[in-house]
Amino acid sequence: MVEPNGLRETAISWLEMRTDGGRDPLTRDEIQDFEFDGEQFKLQSTQQGIRKPAGFSAALSIQTVFRRPGQERPYEDVIGDDGLLRYMWRGNDPTFPENVGLRNAMEQKLPIIWFWGVGMQPARFQVIAPVYVVGEEPNEQRFLLTATEPAADISEIDFSAHEFVAKRYLTRMAKVRVHQPVFRATVLTAYENRCAVCNLAHPSLLDAAHIVADGDEKGIASVVNGLAMCKIHHAAFDRYFLGVRPDYTVEIRHDLLEEVDGPMLRHGLQEIHGQKLMTVPKVRQDRPQADLLKFKYDEFRTAAKLDVV
Ligand SMILES: [Zn+2]
Incomplete structure (x- = not known):
């Protein structure tokens, strides 16, 4: 035919x-x-x-x-x-x-x-x-x-x-039409369409966050440099309101912990301080790489004016 x-x-x-x-x-x-x-x-x-x-x-x-x-x-x-x-x-x-x-x-x-x-x-x-x-x-x-x-x-x-x-x-x-959508889909698939921090399960409210930024030479477009995150946790992570230790413990910047405000601040951010990531990929090779988390976490400590550990 x-x-x-x-x-x-x-x-x-x-x-x-x-x-x-x-x-x-x-x-x-x-x-x-x-x-x-x-x-x-x-x-x-x-x-x-x-x-x-x-x-x-x-x-x-x-x-x-x-x-x-x-x-x-x-x-x-x-x-x-x-x-x-x-x-x-x-x-x-x-x-x-x-x-x-x-x-x-x-x-x-x-x-x-x-x-x-x-x-x-x-x-x-x-x-x-x-x-x-x-x-x-x-x-x-x-x-x-x-x-x-x-x-x-x-x-x-x-x-x-x-x-x-x-x-x-x-x-x-090539970046916009191929590499970014492939990175997003790979990360969301590995996390079964859930936010790593809060477990929210609506793909349209989720992003694939880069651990080390895209522009950095370590910022590879691989699932090991990604975290599935809802929009608010992604923004908080990028702007150093939220840090993730290499052992997957979530930290919230100390000045935010003292602030008094509505439910988004209280439940969405303050209450997750000290908790582990709720979702990581089932397959070990897909999980975030410790040295990349450490790199980003050091930046978080610096931004939060804490000593780098
Ligand atoms: Zn979330």
Whole structure:
């Protein structure tokens, strides 16, 4: 069967709706629910990373399998200083149908879907769509992709004339559309959608807080540098009203402990002083790394004008 008209666009809109605008990760089963013209249509490959349905000239989707911290596969998802994302060929033969399919998607400027594993049991995927294949590095056996705004026409980006601007734009898009949502989904999945501090269980009120800030060189985008936190605890953590010791004990800044105010201050902050985190990931490798907590906790002590321990 040749690719039916409108299938790609319909699939991308359906995923947008099913993920609440790209926020919620989906299981394989949920992705399998997609129908086109009244029939189930498979969007995601079960075996390889690249899905090129039989008869289609261009690939439809790619996937990155979830890896626990310490099991990251090198080269697969690095953003180069050109702001482009990398995706490895299938195997090492450029003529494999899946590799040809991605090359054809590039030539035809077709949007594709990236399923990015963010958790296991069951496997969950962050959906990033559309993304575009814009180049290939045959010596490295990989493709180059961009995650521009859905509305942006990539053919209008003039890479030669405004190289610096284009690189900055692409780097920003890769962060906003790929790395930040993947980090958020990975952290929230590991914490089973609960605030580490207070256990609040509403994803729309939760963030993935970086322990060491994103801009810092230690501030890696890995679950071990993350804590799922509700909005108020996240803000309190970032602004040093709240600190977390490497043994997971929560501390509230001493001047706040003496303040008298309403229930948010009393229950939300003062009463958790000295308590342990209520939720940490079940899987040990996903838990916050002690040296990162220590780094942030020392900053908290400094900000609270206490001696650094
Ligand atoms: Zn909370």
